Amino acid sequence: MAKYSLKINGKTQQVDVDPSTPILWVLRDHLNMPGTKFGCGMAQCGACTIHLDGNATRSCVLPVSAIGKSAITTIEGLSENGTHPVQKAWLEHDVAQCGYCQSGQIMSATALLKSNPKPTDEDIDNAMSGNICRCGTYLRIKEAIKTAANTSNAK
Amino acid sequence: MKTQSRRSFLKASALSGGGFMLGLYQDVFAGQKIKSSISNAIPVQFLESSNFNELNGFVKITADNVIKIMSPNPEGGQGVKTSMPMIVAEELDVDFTKIIIEQADLDTKHFTRQFIGGSQAIHQGYTALRMAGATARQMLREAAAQKWNVPVNEISTELGVLYHKNSGKLAKYGEMATTAAQIPVPRDVKLKEIKDFKIIGKSQRNVDLDKIVSGKPLFGIDTKVDGMLIAMIVHPPAMGLKFKAVQNESVVKKMKGIKDVFPIKIFNDDYEKTFFDTNQFNEVVAIVGSSTWEVMQAKKALKVSWDEQAAFSQNRNMNGRKMAEKIPTGLENSTDHTTKLAEGLLKPANIRRKDGDVENAFKNASKVIERTYNAPFLAHNCMEPMNFFAHVTDEKVSLSGPLQKPEFTEQALSTRLGIPLEKIDIKLTRLGGGFGRRSYAHWLIEAALISQKVKAPVKLIYTREDDMTAGIYRPSYSAKYRAALDANNNLIGFHVKVGGIPQTPLAPNRFPAGAVDNYLAEDFTIDTNITVGSYRAPHSNFMAAAEQSFLDEIAETAGKDPITFRLDLLKRAKDNPVGKNNDYDANRFIKVLELVKEKSNWESTKSLKKLGFSAYFCHDSYAAHVLDVEMKEGLPVVNKVFCAIDCGIVINPDAAKNMSEGGIVDAIGAAMYGKMAFSKGVPESNNFHNYRMIRHNEAPKAIEIHFVENTEKPTGMGEPAYPPVHAALANALYKATGKRLYSQPFSENL
Structure with missing residues (x-):
């Protein structure tokens, strides 16, 4: 076990866990933050996507020991009350079906818009193809990303 | 104007169904989209209110006018948690954006067919849901009539308000709710005319969407309670194998965070399986520890030996009808499946429907077309891996998680634990996908057995690998079609022979049956030890x-x-x-x-x-x-x-x-x-x-x-x-x- 001081959603949190523990399980098991989802455990489905210093990162394969001083943002920290433009766009397009993959989809989408505020369809496909949705909501996700891109403060 | 007897809805609810729904009359919904926020409409302090007057299983109203509609069937992404309450709200006559919607627990006292599958939840539940709303509205009107001392038929409603035109008296539903709850359930109520629908047919947003986009705990896998342990299972690596022994139990038990390692047996040997009980991997090894990652490490370290599973046969109890099943021994290959299906297509099969003289039609045909189609087994791959929470004590069994057929699974669990149904509570969490997979809730029984053994609340989680390799697949199929055309290119003969491993997919009376004079439909099945189950549109x-x-x-x-x-x-x-x-x-x-x-x-x-x-x-x-x-x-x-x-x-x-x-x-x-x-x-x-x-x-x-x-x-x-x-x-x-x-x-x- 080892102690880590983690910057998560603007707050510093202390955990005492095995260094190999993926940040996904630190969030879910140790910090009561279940918004980040377990899907595959091998960075193949995107359900566990978080931001590490603003970049979309698969938390299921990222050991806590590798994080250092990087800032973590999770779905819980994206906004105070679901008011981030991407979250609002998800509401507007009533995107979700089962909803399980959607926090990962939203985290990938927000990272995309941060680096590319006006993505083309192809840009969206490229940035989002690591996020699986078994319900098949891909078209609504794309529309929601475009709506968010058209919102002035989408960053 | 339809009337319905009270009996038809009292034990009526939703039904099976993966379904969704919607509906109606184009002029009612054309182009309209109502975007409302359910969660923002209700002051938080009311959400915890326990002073609900229960008008029936679906409708509960507090004296201070908080209106709650229970959604009976599990929500798996098909939208029933929104659409079923919409139907109740339509007849209750309330503002859909100003009510609370709550997922009901498994509650066989108030609801029947509280499951999802076959796109039946809305289809079978439609009338019952309307009756629930209409009956509650009628009880509120009768309560107002009593209080105001006026004839009930002079009382109208609009969006949660009772109104007596002659006296000008108005009351919110909440003001009459306590009285209404004492009124006998009316024997007959009028349902709305379809043309008068205000909610049905107008788009309402997914009632859980605010929580989904903000990462709030909604899913079974998000469950956490004080003192909860994490469990995982190790199952045989191949279909056709069974558990023999754990080889390094003492090593694994000493690993960091690990509490226990032990085999569990899902069904007892004399158990008579019903619809949704699975066939294989009846004995698996449970690993229990304090955190998911620690249990995952132990799972990797665990060494288990396996035996070949002998062939067995059984009679499945399908609601009293016995269905014979033979499960062969052996380690099967897909190449063998392909060969067996091809051989089956060459042999005589079960004739399921025959119209006219098919042989003659093909003999006299100008052209005959013959084609064969094949499909492999498929995994469901719900995005939320299989999981369930269980806390089993001598007094009570508390369970919570995602599953499609809670009533069936509860009975299987009751038999397995020897604990009566009355002591078992199952809470239904949102399903991170179902697609048929979560009809086979052997993991609920596994979770309960593990909790019973370790005497603690336990959340069982399957890894993705467990989820994909533990069985329950869409069957593999092969079908040979033949068509006979006459000289004018009319279809004069149609023949389908289809086989499935291990189930037949044939529905012999579907199109083009009924459209061709000479029609023959045959099927066959091939036994396997690969477990199968319903898969979206089975x-x-x-x-x-x-x-x-x-x-x-x-x-x-x-x-x-x-x-x-x-x-x-x-x-x-x-x-x-x-x-x-x-x-x-x-x-x-x-x-x-x-x-x-x-x-x-x-x-x-x-x-x-x-x-x-x-x-x-x-x-x-x-x-x-x-x-x-x-x-x-x-x-x-x-x-x-x-x-x-x-x-x-x-x-x-x-x-x-x-x-x-x-x-x-x-x-x-x-x-x-x-x-x-x-x-x-x-x-x-x-x-x-x-x-x-x-x-x-x-x-x-x-x-x-x-x-x-x-x-x-x-x-x-x-x-x-x-x-x-x-x-x-x-x-x-x-x-x-x-x-x-x-x-x-x-x-x-x-």
């Missing part, structure tokens, strides 16, 4: 693919337009059906074909674009698709999908569209890439790196959904859009490549 997902691909080839051979060819057959079935036992309504079927033909501009674009058509009836609904496909750099691109559906009254139109879009995307993925193969009993795919799922860049560029406008009883949306997709894709790919596709997954054959 069996129809294959039959539609095969039949609708074949009809496309018949039409081509006959020199006919593929839609016109089918319409001619349906007109025959409508005007002069062959046989009486045809399970589709040809008239409704025709309208769906005509709608998609019109919306896709079929006539004017079919020579310009690579269009594929397909249509299918199942789960009480009619669906037809036109896919516009092209090949780019050797890969298929679906430019556009036109979809027409008749699902009766549409309850929640935008959500129904979402469900249809999703079914189309999901089916394209399964048709193109879906495959679970076996090598010596070992599932060859175990995670998303080697089980290919459709991804963003492979989805259609655009989808249009069109609903037939009618006032038929609503049907469910979980499945109907799915089955016709495979063939529409294959038929379009034929136009784009010149190659017919006979075996799924198509990506291996393009």
